[in-house]
Amino acid sequence: MNTEITGVLVSFVITLLIAFPLGKYIARVFKGEKTFTDFMSPFEGFIFRLGGVDPKKEMNWKQHMAALLCINLVWLVYAFFVLLFQSHLPLNPDGNPDMPPDLAFNTAISFLVNCNLQHYSGESGLTYLSQLVVITFLQFVSAATGVAAVAVLFRAFAEKTTEKLGNFFVFFIKTITRILLPLCIIMAVLLVFNGTPSGFAGKDNIVTLQGDSVQVSRGPAAGMIAIKHLGTNGGGWFGANSAHPLENPDYFTNMVEIIAQVILPMALIFAFGFFIKRKKLGYVIFGVMTAGMLSFMIPDMISEMNGNPALSHMGLSNATAMEGKEVRFGVPASAYWQVMTTVISTGSVNSMHDSTMPLSGAMQLLGMMTNCFYGGKGVGLLNYFIFLIIAVFISGLMVGRTPEFLGRKVEAREMKIASIIALLHPFLILVGAAVSSYVV
Template structure:
């Protein structure tokens, strides 16, 4: 085993070792038990008082969702004003201009919905005020929104019969003060030690060895990078994200950031087991997710270390693997792990250019986002998996002749309708968007208010199709990474992906919360010999099969036209 592969294994082991106690801690926080961060309660009470919130007030699932959607709407308005006028606001030492209306529309939505799709270059597209007061702020609150929604579902699953899910604002604030903020401080300090900058000074002007002046951007990067990873946000301070040597200086910082991408999503799975006192169920869910995740990681590592066959035919040595678009300080194996970790968790940050990876890697990264439930983003990953559990329970019940039940509650037609609609929404948004953009490319449609479609793509054929498919997949999955051969900073892509971002974020939150609320109101049925158990390996395999069958049926034709066709064209 080479050194880089050893680093990959060590990263995965450390992540799990840290996630288990963090999961126990998260369960205690959301249950209101005593934890070491209780010293923050006076500060939290101050926030409740300032916001006019009664923390003891219980919310129905309808009111819970209204609170969630209302506060996110206010952030959209705030963000649009800040970015549209950033050129005349303070903390802009490099003189970066304000954003155009369509780019502002896309950027604000992208960060509010925890996607962080960036159609701009970080260091030249935003002022320091925008980076900290808008982008970094949204990275905290968008992550906390997903965690609060999941905490409400935990509460619904725990109760034998209840009409309330707890208080959204309490879950939301605790997710920031008790989880995201402390972890971000620790990670930011560690990144500072690795060499990541944290300053409000402008660009540094240096003389190179060739005697040429070079301006190097810096800024308050360490703090933003910490929450971008821990909150599965992914938006980079610098344009090339964590491939930038200041954002990700060395292999140690790369390990720390990879662990941070996976840590909270995995911990939330274990938190479910501690919260419900059903640890076996949590391990089954973790096992299903990990089985899919590791298969994707191994496939990507094999593809990237094998090299590019087209380059091999030229007689060029590829002992280091396929290194196009990668950083030598990180290597092919760690880049492959990051590529799957960032797409499995809807994080979207990159330490290598996904557009340069081999077709099989691109295929697996897209499939990762199309499934969108192998760990997933903080909170929402488990919400997506919850939908698959509902479907698997219903199908399994029909197959064995038992009433479909989940933790003592009957799953009936109303819950199945919601689950089915949410399941179909994801492929609808991805495939419809890709079909529309492909039509405009093929017919060179004159759409007037956008860049000519012929200028969108830097690559023709199958890879060009993959670039458009990847963009809508990333937007719908709230991921944010991209095949950057696509020219996406224009009216068409800013607006179309902005709409997909909104629908792909909030409807998959509304659906699971509504299902959980409806099930919580039903009469509890004690487990018996006729109960369909959901904490067994058999049911875990059933859920695994449902996930991949749904993904295969919905997405295989599109993947066959893109990355798979490109792969076979390289291997005649």
């Protein structure tokens, strides 16, 4: 067990060691400074010309929002119709059927907004083409949308304006070409060399140790699994997600995938400090977020490692909560994943969360609810600033001075907006739950 805990600590340390220089690099990318990925400039220029985008045109916050919403609407329609007619398109060696309209809409909008809720099993619900040109595509663009949105925040704090905030499409394209794509290539190669499939052949017939003949789904999964984690997306190629032996073959790939989930949310915190030239502020935010994460992680870890007390009363010597967990990962690595995947809103699983202990489940729900202890890439930091504005306002009133943050007064208008956003989340959840309970 001590070895397994060491594995968790090593995973966190490696994540931090990668995230810090990555944050510095991200800040340089969004500032337009020279980086080693400048060789992508001609390709980016081609995309801008193809889309009729002037990369030098500055946008205000309203234009950024309009660009974000319009381009996402196009992707929603595109994804919906591909899923609706997927059986008539190529790359369907297993003969999977079309998605019904309600499921196609649910899947398209779920992956578009980085929710990645799956009401289907990847092996039977999607074709290889749909997995690649819809699911994988949306996992790239939804992740890039979140990062581009937080880049606007960086620019606003640095320039102290809401008018000239850079170009949304520049932030968006550079996020894909210079951040997500290089990292995904590295991760996909690591997964392929450790057993994750990446071919286009259909199901394979395998004879088990018991002598049974079974069909095992395959496909070009490695690339999708890479962006699934690096983009804090979460939707799995296989129905069992990262508990599946082909999606997450061993402890090494488990470390790779959990590190990949967290590096961008962490890196963006440091990137904020570097971008606005207030590194200490970035460190403070990181420290607060880490403390919040640990407040969920420690109870979850203890609860899972101690297991169900009812089993101890029955005289069982090993009472750790192994139900729903993979033996190749163990309890600590599963508990670490449970908390990390919920606090950063990835949602991928290497164990079944409905089998966790009650206290662990509560920690996971709180992680999803707050979504600001690292949080999803981009959106976690945006959520954090909502709570930060409220905290600054209250603390300012407590000491009897006008609340300020980074030289800007936090007054009634800012407080009202922050409060509405903070309350909207639980309001939608509670009202939605109440309506569904009443209807059902």
